Amino acid sequence: MDEPDQPPTRAPLFRELLPESIVLEESTPDRFGDDLSELTEGEAALMAKAVAKRRREYTAGRVLARRAAARLGLGPIEVLPREDRSPGWPDGVVGSITHTKGHVAVALARAEAFRGVGLDVEQSEPLKLRLWDMICTDEDRAMLARHDEPERSLLAKIVFSAKEAAYKAQFAITEQFLGFSAMHIDLDVPNARFVATFRQEAGEVFRPGDTLVGRFVRTERLVATAVVIER
Numbered sequence: 001m002d003e004p005d006q007p008p009t010r011a012p013l014f015r016e017l018l019p020e021s022i023v024l025e026e027s028t029p030d031r032f033g034d035d036l037s038e039l040t041e042g043e044a045a046l047m048a049k050a051v052a053k054r055r056r057e058y059t060a061g062r063v064l065a066r067r068a069a070a071r072l073g074l075g076p077i078e079v080l081p082r083e084d085r086s087p088g089w090p091d092g093v094v095g096s097i098t099h100t101k102g103h104v105a106v107a108l109a110r111a112e113a114f115r116g117v118g119l120d121v122e123q124s125e126p127l128k129l130r131l132w133d134m135i136c137t138d139e140d141r142a143m144l145a146r147h148d149e150p151e152r153s154l155l156a157k158i159v160f161s162a163k164e165a166a167y168k169a170q171f172a173i174t175e176q177f178l179g180f181s182a183m184h185i186d187l188d189v190p191n192a193r194f195v196a197t198f199r200q201e202a203g204e205v206f207r208p209g210d211t212l213v214g215r216f217v218r219t220e221r222l223v224a225t226a227v228v229i230e231r
């Protein structure tokens with residue numbers, strides 16, 4: 001997504017969205033260098049040709065993942081992207097990485113307790129009109145129509161973010177790519193929660209009508225969503 005020029009935020013965003021047993025690390029990508037020195041050889045090799053912004057956000061994700069792993073009692077971990085670009089976590093853990101201008105977050109948890117976790121952070125701006133057709137199903141539009149502008153377009157951005165968080169959480173289980181029409185989102189705005197309902201099968205695990213539950217938070221600059229799938 002496009003990211004307007006603005007100062008970084010350092011306020012914690014995701015903590016209230018996740019159970020305490022999920023380890024969370026948050027920061028801002030600007031705090032990390034682009035010289036690849038904090039990466040393993042394998043991680044760094046993949047960033048050799050990347051631009052500075054990408055090097056920073058990738059480094060931030062890896063450094064925070066190592067901090068989270070240490071807090072979970074794991075040794076130093078290497079987080080190489082898999083072929084599908086999802087983060088390659090060590091056996092026995094599930095996790096998620098998200099970054100945008102001004103914020104980066106990593107969640108990590110023991111797989112005995114959680115099947116999947118998905119985080120997403122976006123700039124708190126209206127969803128661009130040209131993206132509505134790609135992101136919103138008829139059910140999403142009907143839900144959003146219950147809200148007036150300008151709130152409606154900001155909530156549409158949360159729908160977008162909720163779909164990305166739900167997608168990441170389910171991917172740990174199904175390893176299946178899903179387009180934005182695969183789920184619809186019901187936002188419970190007063191309680192800052194949402195339900196993502198599958199509209200199609202996913203990985204022979206989820207069926208149409210199955211649901212994932214998530215939470216969201218918005219600040220002046222950012223929106224953040226999280227989906228946790230417990231065992």
Ligand SMILES: CC(C)(COP(=O)(O)OP(=O)(O)OC[C@H]1O[C@@H](n2cnc3c(N)ncnc32)[C@H](O)[C@@H]1OP(=O)(O)O)[C@@H](O)C(=O)NCCC(=O)NCCS
Nearest residue numbers: 058085086087097098099163164167168171178179180183
């Ligand atoms: C993968 C995707 C969700 C990432 O979201 P984004 O807003 O572009 O970027 P974020 O910063 O939030 O997340 C990027 C991180 O997601 C992680 N990621 C990438 N693919 C992933 C996947 N399939 N599953 C879980 N995590 C994934 C990576 O760790 C990546 O960071 P890194 O490259 O630095 O390691 C998005 O690019 C995408 O492909 N969306 C289409 C699929 C979708 O959302 N469908 C909706 C179904 S209803």
